[in-house]
Amino acid sequence: MRKEPVVADRDLSAAIAVTRFGLGARPGEIAAARGDPKGFLSAQIRPSGADQPRTNGETSAQRIAGFRVYQQDKRGMIRAAGDDTPVADARDPVKIAQKMLRDDVGTDFLARAQLGAETEAGFRERWTLFWANHFTVSANKLVTATVVGPFENEAIRPHVFGRFADLLSTATTHPAMLLYLDQAQSIGPGSPAAQYLSRPRRGAGAGSPSAGRKPAGLNENLAREILELHTVGVDGGYSQADVTEFARAMTGLSVGGFREDPEMLGRPVFRAVAHEPGARMVMGVRYAPGGKEQAGAILTDLARHPATARFICAKIARHFVADDPPPALLRRLEYAWAESSGELDHVARALIGAPESWAPQPAKFKTPYEFMISSWRATGGAPRDIGRLAPVLNAMGQKAFSAPSPKGWPEETAAWATPAALVQRMSWAQAFSEAMVRDRDPKSLAVEALGARLSPATATAVARAESRAEGLALLLMSPEFQRR
Amino acid sequence: MTAHLSRRRAMLAAAGLGLSVDLLARPALAATGDLANRKLVVVICRGGLDGLSLAPPVGDPDYQALRGSLALGDDALALDGAFALHPALKSVHGLAKAGQARIAPAVATPDRARSHFEAQDVLETGAAVVYGTSSGWLNRAVGSLNARRKVEALSVGPTAPLILRGPAPASSWSPGRGIDAQARLPSLLQDLYKDDPVLGPALARGLATETMAQAAISGPAGAGGTSGMMASAQPGSIEGYLRQGQEAARKLGGTLAGFMREPGGPQIAALSLDGFDTHANQGAANGQLANRLGYLDAVLDGLYTGLGSEWSNTVVVVATEFGRTARVNGTGGTDHGTASTALILGGSLKPGGIVGDWPGLKTAALYENRDLAPSLDMRALFKGVLADHLGLDRRALETTVFPDSAGAPPVAGLV
Numbered sequence: 001m002r003k004e005p006v007v008a009d010r011d012l013s014a015a016i017a018v019t020r021f022g023l024g025a026r027p028g029e030i031a032a033a034r035g036d037p038k039g040f041l042s043a044q045i046r047p048s049g050a051d052q053p054r055t056n057g058e059t060s061a062q063r064i065a066g067f068r069v070y071q072q073d074k075r076g077m078i079r080a081a082g083d084d085t086p087v088a089d090a091r092d093p094v095k096i097a098q099k100m101l102r103d104d105v106g107t108d109f110l111a112r113a114q115l116g117a118e119t120e121a122g123f124r125e126r127w128t129l130f131w132a133n134h135f136t137v138s139a140n141k142l143v144t145a146t147v148v149g150p151f152e153n154e155a156i157r158p159h160v161f162g163r164f165a166d167l168l169s170t171a172t173t174h175p176a177m178l179l180y181l182d183q184a185q186s187i188g189p190g191s192p193a194a195q196y197l198s199r200p201r202r203g204a205g206a207g208s209p210s211a212g213r214k215p216a217g218l219n220e221n222l223a224r225e226i227l228e229l230h231t232v233g234v235d236g237g238y239s240q241a242d243v244t245e246f247a248r249a250m251t252g253l254s255v256g257g258f259r260e261d262p263e264m265l266g267r268p269v270f271r272a273v274a275h276e277p278g279a280r281m282v283m284g285v286r287y288a289p290g291g292k293e294q295a296g297a298i299l300t301d302l303a304r305h306p307a308t309a310r311f312i313c314a315k316i317a318r319h320f321v322a323d324d325p326p327p328a329l330l331r332r333l334e335y336a337w338a339e340s341s342g343e344l345d346h347v348a349r350a351l352i353g354a355p356e357s358w359a360p361q362p363a364k365f366k367t368p369y370e371f372m373i374s375s376w377r378a379t380g381g382a383p384r385d386i387g388r389l390a391p392v393l394n395a396m397g398q399k400a401f402s403a404p405s406p407k408g409w410p411e412e413t414a415a416w417a418t419p420a421a422l423v424q425r426m427s428w429a430q431a432f433s434e435a436m437v438r439d440r441d442p443k444s445l446a447v448e449a450l451g452a453r454l455s456p457a458t459a460t461a462v463a464r465a466e467s468r469a470e471g472l473a474l475l476l477m478s479p480e481f482q483r484r
Numbered sequence: 485m486t487a488h489l490s491r492r493r494a495m496l497a498a499a500g501l502g503l504s505v506d507l508l509a510r511p512a513l514a515a516t517g518d519l520a521n522r523k524l525v526v527v528i529c530r531g532g533l534d535g536l537s538l539a540p541p542v543g544d545p546d547y548q549a550l551r552g553s554l555a556l557g558d559d560a561l562a563l564d565g566a567f568a569l570h571p572a573l574k575s576v577h578g579l580a581k582a583g584q585a586r587i588a589p590a591v592a593t594p595d596r597a598r599s600h601f602e603a604q605d606v607l608e609t610g611a612a613v614v615y616g617t618s619s620g621w622l623n624r625a626v627g628s629l630n631a632r633r634k635v636e637a638l639s640v641g642p643t644a645p646l647i648l649r650g651p652a653p654a655s656s657w658s659p660g661r662g663i664d665a666q667a668r669l670p671s672l673l674q675d676l677y678k679d680d681p682v683l684g685p686a687l688a689r690g691l692a693t694e695t696m697a698q699a700a701i702s703g704p705a706g707a708g709g710t711s712g713m714m715a716s717a718q719p720g721s722i723e724g725y726l727r728q729g730q731e732a733a734r735k736l737g738g739t740l741a742g743f744m745r746e747p748g749g750p751q752i753a754a755l756s757l758d759g760f761d762t763h764a765n766q767g768a769a770n771g772q773l774a775n776r777l778g779y780l781d782a783v784l785d786g787l788y789t790g791l792g793s794e795w796s797n798t799v800v801v802v803a804t805e806f807g808r809t810a811r812v813n814g815t816g817g818t819d820h821g822t823a824s825t826a827l828i829l830g831g832s833l834k835p836g837g838i839v840g841d842w843p844g845l846k847t848a849a850l851y852e853n854r855d856l857a858p859s860l861d862m863r864a865l866f867k868g869v870l871a872d873h874l875g876l877d878r879r880a881l882e883t884t885v886f887p888d889s890a891g892a893p894p895v896a897g898l899v
Binding site: 140181182185186187189194216217218219220221224228229234240243365395396397404405407410413414415416417418419420421422423424426429430457458461465466470473474477478479482 | 530531597598599600601602614639641642643644646649655656657658667668669670672673675676677679680682683686687688689690691693694758759761763764813814815817819820852854
């Protein structure tokens with residue numbers, strides 16, 4: 001007989017529901033979960049998906065169109081300036097435009113952080129953040145920076161409790177992803193577009209076969225990352241040839257530009273002339289010649305591949321429960337995935353229903369974003385100023401919307417619980433507590449924030465603090481608040 | 485060209501006969517007694533740095549045609565008839581001309597999956613296969629050294645690189661604001677963390693390093709200009725910080741040098757730079773890769789200048805998880821490949837040409853008709869540095885630091 005893990009009592013379960021599955025407790029939240037901790041979480045699962053942050057409402061198409069106009073203006077200005085390169089100047093229109101583009105990023109990120117701090121559905125938001133990280137688009141290029149926010153709102157949030165196949169298809173063919181992983185420029189080498197671009201030209205550059213010509217060919221970046229990071233995983237049984245074939249199948253998927261129907265500017269387009277003709281073999285399956293259906297069929301098969309379920313369920317378990325999750329939990333999640341053909345609301349319910357998810361000892365160390373959001377929640381507040389939020393996240397190593405790679409932010413304790421990071425957290429907690437504590441009693445804030453998870457040692461330290469601010473800082477830095 | 489290349493081809497042929505780079509071995513390093521002063525810095529370039537751009541094989545007859553729009557010509561900084569350095573690597577070139585920098589132009593880890601993440605894991609764990617172990621090889625090297633003499637290790641940046649994760653204690657430091665030494669919170673927290681196996685030791689190290697940072701930033705080693713700027717810098721990630729310009733990169737190197745010159749400061753340090761994943765618009769002498777290489781060069785220059793006389797006790801290894809495709813892809817960039825170039829720098833490097841062999845760029849010589857073929861196991865390079873420079877014995881290297889690496893004997897004769 002398999003031994004059931006120790007299941008926590010109801011007070012502890014309420015604290016775990018809010019702090020481990022959610023984003024940390026706001027005052028009163030643990031009490032609200034106490035009647036039915038599991039029900040408190042499952043009530044947050046809904047078919048319409050996650051909440052939308054209150055942004056300025058611009059779509060990714062509008063942002064990309066704005067960026068294209070900026071690029072055109074910039075080129076125009078540089079040409080007009082001739083050899084006299086304009087000096088950096090606060091009135092330089094290029095600089096002003098760049099600042100406006102960066103401001104978009106700040107606005108989007110602040111809106112998301114406010115939603116995280118204020119939401120009553122912390123689990124729904126955490127589940128969403130997991131998927132946003134799984135399908136990372138990073139602000140490492142100016143153009144992608146302006147669309148990370150809209151990407152999450154358009155491609156991720158509506159689908160987080162729907163079919164994984166829909167989430168996969170929407171996220172990987174969204175213009176933000178196409179631009180981030182260079183798919184937008186990829187052209188089938190045997191396509192009519194490639195033939196056209198490689199024709200000999202008259203005039204400048206004639207005679208020199210490569211002079212002045214835009215490259216026209218394959219880029220395999222997105223195809224590889226879909227296989228490795230978004231679906232079957234690096235051990236999923238694909239080869240270099242599968243990567244290349246999948247990249248060929250995806251040629252033609254791009255983002256509308258100025259030469260197309262103005263309606264399509266900044267929107268996903270399929271350019272049949274750039275698509276590599278022919279049938280494809282990917283992971284042992286033959287795909288008939290076709291247009292965008294070819295990539296669509298491959299994505300559908302990848303979504304239902306057993307390796308995909310295995311890879312992603314393990315990632316969910318690592319995110320919510322432990323860096324090294326119990327095998328029984330993995331089996332439950334995979335079973336729920338298989339039995340529902342990848343319906344993510346089923347998988348979310350399986351996560352909540354698994355006794356392993358409720359182990360009393362917290363095993364996960366909060367990322368800087370989770371730490372800051374949970375600190376805001378503990379005080380019942382929310383961030384209002386991106387100018388204060390962004391530099392701190394930078395210093396803690398989690399720059400806003402800027403995961404270091406398509407793999408997203410790391411998950412494991414060893415990556416985040418470093419000497420430098422703890423010093424940064426301590427400095428921030430000190431300043432934050434001084435600004436936020438006002439006349440509140442840190443002892444009761446500690447009980448509200450951690451409930452039955454509050455340890456006697458932390459309770460004593462908070463009670464003995466010399467000032468209210470010191471008491472709150474000790475709470476935020478306590479071993480149990482740093483974990484979830 | 486090309487005595488060098490033909491000699492290397494001959495060596496390659498010899499390697500094919502089962503003779504390895506060990507042919508160059510010299511008698512074991514005499515015990516000099518100054519091992520305690522020896523310093524090692526490992527710089528990891530993340531994203532798969534294109535070795536053929538870092539150190540272009542300008543003398544290889546197939547280079548220009550194969551690299552097309554990415555090929556460097558007269559603008560590259562010549563090393564010998566066969567190889568040059570990217571024009572952004574001016575300081576590295578100066579060191580190379582003084583015999584204090586060498587290249588390993590076809591080096592790779594044992595991993596062949598062309599996944600950044602898997603390859604970085606293998607590069608940093610030092611295992612023969614992915615997920616072979618969960619600690620980093622530099623951490624295990626520190627552990628082995630600590631058995632004989634006290635060695636301090638430091639990573640720069642807010643997150644801990646895998647290479648230094650593991651049982652041996654390591655500090656980390658990140659540019660940012662200092663702490664108030666008079667405040668009560670640090671000591672209260674140390675009390676609260678006393679039974680916490682992770683947070684307790686980490687905070688203690690963080691506080692100690694922060695104290696040292698004040699000296700490192702304002703001390704004589706930082707005289708190259710690290711004072712002021714670093715102390716007043718906005719808190720930020722290393723990458724965000726570097727984007728502020730080459731001067732910031734130079735100061736980062738200078739500050740790390742300052743740490744390493746402090747009494748009780750680290751002898752072993754790890755630093756990661758990212759942004760080397762160049763799938764599109766990679767650029768040749770100018771462009772996005774050139775900018776990244778410019779930062780790398782400035783960090784190394786800051787380190788060299790800041791270390792001053794300690795440079796002669798220092799070896800710096802610059803490595804990446806894999807190289808890129810030999811040919812340009814359809815979007816003016818390169819895709820994930822196999823072998824890349826490593827840099828080895830230091831004040832007491834032994835003279836010599838390239839480290840390892842040059843497989844050449846003939847189509848038949850390419851790995852899977854696509855990438856530069858590896859001729860040297862990355863672990864052999866790291867092992868050579870650890871053995872010759874830090875005095876680690878071969879047994880520790882093959883059992884603890886790089887398990888299952890008997891097939892990759894240490895490169896000899898580096899220092």
